[in-house]
Amino acid sequence: MAENTLTQDKFIDHHLQNLTFGQCSDGKWRFADKHVNIGKDHSAHEVQKDYTCNPKDMGFNAIHVDTMAMSLLLGTLFCFFFWRVAKNASTDKPSKVQNAVEYLFDFVKGVVNDNFQDKNNKLVGPLSLTIVCWVFLMNLMDLLPVDLVPWIANGFQSSVVYGPVHYFKVLPIADVNAPMGMALGIVVLIHYYSIKKKGLGGFLGELTLQPLGKWAMPFNMLIEIPGFYAKQIALGLRLYGNLFAGEMIFILIALFYGAFFDSLYGAVLGVFGVLLHLAWAIFHVLIIALQAYVFMILTVVFLNQAHETH
Amino acid sequence: MNFNYTLIGQLIAFILFVWFCMRFIWPQLLEILETREKEISDGLEAASRGKRELEEAGVKKEEILDGAKKEAADLVNQASQRANQLVEEAKTSAQEEAERIKVAAQKDVDQAAKKAREELRSELAVLAVAGAEKILGSEVDQEKNADLIDQISKEM
Numbered sequence: 001m002a003e004n005t006l007t008q009d010k011f012i013d014h015h016l017q018n019l020t021f022g023q024c025s026d027g028k029w030r031f032a033d034k035h036v037n038i039g040k041d042h043s044a045h046e047v048q049k050d051y052t053c054n055p056k057d058m059g060f061n062a063i064h065v066d067t068m069a070m071s072l073l074l075g076t077l078f079c080f081f082f083w084r085v086a087k088n089a090s091t092d093k094p095s096k097v098q099n100a101v102e103y104l105f106d107f108v109k110g111v112v113n114d115n116f117q118d119k120n121n122k123l124v125g126p127l128s129l130t131i132v133c134w135v136f137l138m139n140l141m142d143l144l145p146v147d148l149v150p151w152i153a154n155g156f157q158s159s160v161v162y163g164p165v166h167y168f169k170v171l172p173i174a175d176v177n178a179p180m181g182m183a184l185g186i187v188v189l190i191h192y193y194s195i196k197k198k199g200l201g202g203f204l205g206e207l208t209l210q211p212l213g214k215w216a217m218p219f220n221m222l223i224e225i226p227g228f229y230a231k232q233i234a235l236g237l238r239l240y241g242n243l244f245a246g247e248m249i250f251i252l253i254a255l256f257y258g259a260f261f262d263s264l265y266g267a268v269l270g271v272f273g274v275l276l277h278l279a280w281a282i283f284h285v286l287i288i289a290l291q292a293y294v295f296m297i298l299t300v301v302f303l304n305q306a307h308e309t310h
Numbered sequence: 311m312n313f314n315y316t317l318i319g320q321l322i323a324f325i326l327f328v329w330f331c332m333r334f335i336w337p338q339l340l341e342i343l344e345t346r347e348k349e350i351s352d353g354l355e356a357a358s359r360g361k362r363e364l365e366e367a368g369v370k371k372e373e374i375l376d377g378a379k380k381e382a383a384d385l386v387n388q389a390s391q392r393a394n395q396l397v398e399e400a401k402t403s404a405q406e407e408a409e410r411i412k413v414a415a416q417k418d419v420d421q422a423a424k425k426a427r428e429e430l431r432s433e434l435a436v437l438a439v440a441g442a443e444k445i446l447g448s449e450v451d452q453e454k455n456a457d458l459i460d461q462i463s464k465e466m
Contacts, residue, residue: 181320
């Protein structure tokens with residue numbers, strides 16, 4: 001029983017670990033070789049060397065190859081698909097694909113028109129479209145079975161035991177870097193538009209001179225600055241948290257499949273797991289679309305707030 | 311939460327995708343939608359203009375038709391008037407002609423009657439002279455009695 005628990009822990013750890021390329025403690029850059037699984041081919045890595053190459057020890061000097069690969073792939077897919085539709089689009093005889101793209105475009109345009117007052121802004125529309133499509137596509141990866149892409153990346157064999165790619169997290173959003181990287185871009189834009197529209201003085205004044213006037217400046221800063229930055233941090237963390245939790249539940253459900261071929265009991269558990277997976281996936285479709293939409297609309301709202309003087 | 315270069319990588323990727331969308335996707339789609347909107351509004355406008363023109367044409371058609379009808383009626387009136395006039399004229403001239411013919415005929419008849427009477431008278435004078443000759447048994451000198459004979463034929 002204890003051994004079984006350990007295996008389950010290792011399974012969960014395995015699926016929470018990104019494929020990391022980073023600087024090991026000997027100063028060289030390579031794929032991290034600390035593995036939580038204990039297959040025969042992995043046992044070599046278990047030998048403690050005079051350096052550590054644990055992703056957790058790399059600090060900032062590392063890059064998550066799986067997150068980058070999946071997000072770039074999906075972003076390119078979005079760009080290529082929309083670019084082709086936009087290039088071949090016709091005004092009088094739209095194809096079905098064009099209709100769908102136009103529907104989405106109209107939807108995003110409507111959101112921007114309703115929530116953004118500066119109608120001459122050329123950035124917010126494309127920004128919103130990119131966010132909603134890219135985030136939606138990345139979120140959609142959540143619906144792929146947690147072991148499928150690692151299995152493919154590992155040359156169609158289980159990555160838990162052996163193979164060239166031991167870790168592959170297919171859901172970029174469940175890596176905090178992806179949503180926070182996007183949110184960082186939004187934060188930069190919020191500051192840019194705030195200073196551009198109100199001037200540096202006006203922007204700082206908003207953070208220090210209200211709600212109580214200049215004699216209560218410390219109090220004002222205590223109220224305004226955390227509020228101003230909390231919403232920007234929450235923008236990325238909200239997306240990350242929702243998708244990470246969803247992914248976590250998929251991983252836990254995936255534990256049911258483990259003993260599918262071992263015994264009748266395992267098979268029954270497996271069938272139960274499939275049903276659970278189905279139920280959670282159907283529910284999760286809602287979260288996937290909703291979080292993409294929320295991220296987009298909050299971006300528009302925050303950028304609009306940056307334009308408004310209070 | 312292990313932040314690392316992926317954060318920067320994601321930021322750069324995000325900027326690139328937004329730039330691509332801003333440059334190659336959004337303006338094109340916007341243009342398509344705006345063109346279509348314009349085409350539709352133009353089409354609707356043309357349709358309403360056509361409808362209005364049709365209505366105007368209907369009114370104009372009525373006007374023209376009315377005018378033509380009036381003209382035709384005028385023409386018919388004029389024609390019938392003219393016909394009446396012609397008939398009247400013909401009647402008058404025919405009456406005149408008839409009158410004239412009647413007068414001429416009367417004159418002829420009078421002349422003929424006069425002539426016949428003259429002839430009868432001269433014949434009668436001759437007969438009377440012949441009778442008188444027979445009665446008198448002698449010749450009446452025509453030369454000498456010319457006055458007498460004339461007188462007799464006049465008295466007859």
